[in-house]
Amino acid sequence: MKDKILQTSLTLFDQKGYRETSIQDIVDSLGVTKGTFYYYYSSKEELLKAICLAYIENLVQHQEEIIHHPAKTNTEKLHDIIYMLLDRIERERNEARIFFREMRNIKEEHIEEIKQIRTQFRLNYQKVLEDGIQNGEFKANAHPHVLALGILGITNWSYYWYSSEGEMSVEELTRLYLDFILHGIKS
Known part of the structure; x- marks a missing residue:
């Protein structure tokens, strides 16, 4: 899952920009909760x-x-x-x-x-x-x-x-x- 978060973030950061991409955008793209994100990363x-x-x-x-x-x-x-x-x-x-x-x-x-x-x-x-x-x-x-x-x-x-x-x-x-x-x- 950590790699999926990373790969999804790469795509979103590249398309939308880092500032314009929220953690919610990342987890929505993956179909997981924010808790899943925070299990692997403490912040964007x-x-x-x-x-x-x-x-x-x-x-x-x-x-x-x-x-x-x-x-x-x-x-x-x-x-x-x-x-x-x-x-x-x-x-x-x-x-x-x-x-x-x-x-x-x-x-x-x-x-x-x-x-x-x-x-x-x-x-x-x-x-x-x-x-x-x-x-x-x-x-x-x-x-x-x-x-x-x-x-x-x-x-x-x-x-x-x-x-x-x-x-x-x-x-x-x-x-x-x-x-x-x-x-x-x-x-």
Whole structure:
């Protein structure tokens, strides 16, 4: 039942928005009582936090698997992380939209854990860039912190507009972004 509550909430939060979705809406969709909801979650905010936390923890776990692959270059790692993120945004569209759009509805005292994991995701990007600079794969005068933020800005907003049914596949978009990051757009 906990998973059903989560899945129903994902759909409702995505369709109606977090604030516009009530606990009553969730339980009505499931045909259960509010008591059932409260057995698993103490509040709607706790449910939102669980959704956001699961999404970012899963991303960091897969990102770190890519980073720790000993045979890959930093360029390959960068490609694979960008691909993984875009693919997740496409496959887990509801979770991605809720994470990026609704996280602001979690009170400051409850969001610190999510912010720490989100920061780790950025620092992992930064580490790949720093390692690539150190081994000569990337320009020595690159700014890994600023570049990591820029990459996140480019990729994260894909939740808003990207669809694999459009003109590009996830792989094509990944290559476009990676080429843009590594070479810019100047001929």
